[in-house]
Amino acid sequence: MPLVRVDIRQNPDPAFAKRIGEQIYAALRRCIDVPEHDNFQILTEHDAQHFIYDPQYLGIPRSDGNVFIQITISEGRSVEKKQLLFKTIADSLHSQLGVRREDVFINLVEVKKENWSFGNGVAQYVT
Numbered sequence: 001m002p003l004v005r006v007d008i009r010q011n012p013d014p015a016f017a018k019r020i021g022e023q024i025y026a027a028l029r030r031c032i033d034v035p036e037h038d039n040f041q042i043l044t045e046h047d048a049q050h051f052i053y054d055p056q057y058l059g060i061p062r063s064d065g066n067v068f069i070q071i072t073i074s075e076g077r078s079v080e081k082k083q084l085l086f087k088t089i090a091d092s093l094h095s096q097l098g099v100r101r102e103d104v105f106i107n108l109v110e111v112k113k114e115n116w117s118f119g120n121g122v123a124q125y126v127t
Contacts, residue, residue, distance in 0.1 A: 023096055069105065074112070089104060
């Protein structure tokens with residue numbers, strides 16, 4: 001059900017973006033009960049010219065280590081579960097990959113279940 005998009009600046013470690021995705025998937029499983037194998041991610045690296053951010057919006061000091069995460073999920077999770085997910089992702093990226101918590105930018109997009117097709121031109125969640 002989630003579709004995860006991760007955008008980072010080009011990293012010398014070619015596996016860095018994939019490792020970010022692994023941490024996000026683990027947090028999704030743990031915090032909002034995403035089923036096993038429900039792992040769809042688009043991981044993109046950008047050069048400096050194509051990676052723009054404000055270094056101090058809302059008083060949060062950001063660096064070139066920014067990780068932009070957009071997660072599209074079916075609607076219906078509580079605010080508490082969403083907050084737990086945000087914290088878990090930030091803490092996990094910090095402890096496992098050394099990403100500064102200030103550099104973890106997450107945007108959650110909720111959609112109705114009828115707006116998903118996982119293949120074959122069928123809306124699998126429509127009853």
